[in-house]
Amino acid sequence: xxxxxxxxxxxSASVGARVTITCRASQPIARYLSWYQHKPGKAPNLLIYxxxxxxxxxxxxxxxxxxxxxxxxxxxxxxxxxxxxxxxQETYSTPQTFGQGTKVEIK
Amino acid sequence: xxxxxxxxxxxxxxxxSLRLSCAASGFAxxxxxxxxxxxxxxxxxxxxxxxxxxxxVTTYADSVKGRFTISRDNAKNTLYLQMQSLRVEETAVxxxxxxxxxxxxxxxxxxxxxxxxxxxx
Numbered sequence: 647x648x649x650x651x652x653x654x655x656x657x658s659a660s661v662g663a664r665v666t667i668t669c670r671a672s673q674p675i676a677r678y679l680s681w682y683q684h685k686p687g688k689a690p691n692l693l694i695y696x697x698x699x700x701x702x703x704x705x706x707x708x709x710x711x712x713x714x715x716x717x718x719x720x721x722x723x724x725x726x727x728x729x730x731x732x733x734x735q736e737t738y739s740t741p742q743t744f745g746q747g748t749k750v751e752i753k
Numbered sequence: 754x755x756x757x758x759x760x761x762x763x764x765x766x767x768x769x770s771l772r773l774s775c776a777a778s779g780f781a782x783x784x785x786x787x788x789x790x791x792x793x794x795x796x797x798x799x800x801x802x803x804x805x806x807x808x809x810v811t812t813y814a815d816s817v818k819g820r821f822t823i824s825r826d827n828a829k830n831t832l833y834l835q836m837q838s839l840r841v842e843e844t845a846v847x848x849x850x851x852x853x854x855x856x857x858x859x860x861x862x863x864x865x866x867x868x869x870x871x872x873x874x
Contacts, residue, residue: 678858682798689757689848689864690798696857733798737858741814744798 648672648736652745658753665721667748669734674714678738681710681719684747685730694719695737724750755779755863757849762868769839769872775832775849775865783807783827786852788861789834791845791870799845802834803852817843839872846870 649672659665677697684690692701694710707722734745761773789801802813802823811823822835832849846869850861
């Protein structure tokens, strides 16, 4: 199975800050990478697919980049509703492995 | 509006069985592959199983193969997960999710809010 490693595991940031989360795959996966946002007690939400394509309805402050083994999710200006846990997921193989998550907390 | 609503969770003893359901609405259920994903307490997300649009092809994570069975009833717009020989470590919130195919693989574009399964004596 492909292993997905996210960093950091958690971070504290202020409203308006620029936030960057990284995800590394254990083998090259081209652009087969998605990002999800998950709030406690809620359904996860798809943010980004194909490494950099914004899912319908997702605010433009979210962006993704990368290919091969190294990927990045950036929130350009953190909003109060963005405090959540973020997961990357490889869509290259079965099982489609998730990263361990990055919890974004209020500073 | 797309809606996925899980039910059937609860407390079960180790070695016991449980069947989860996921009622779908707001889209052409029979056109989509469906999945189950779980999240153990304090842990991340783990893909569990998938079924193709007509129910003829199923795939499982190695850890549940032979014990879990995914199925669907397209006439009832409902997805199921039959879980047998449950283990304590399978205590988790179980989510159903719809998938769609992109140029770079399958993504989960809609999820239910999840249902808690507790395996404990």
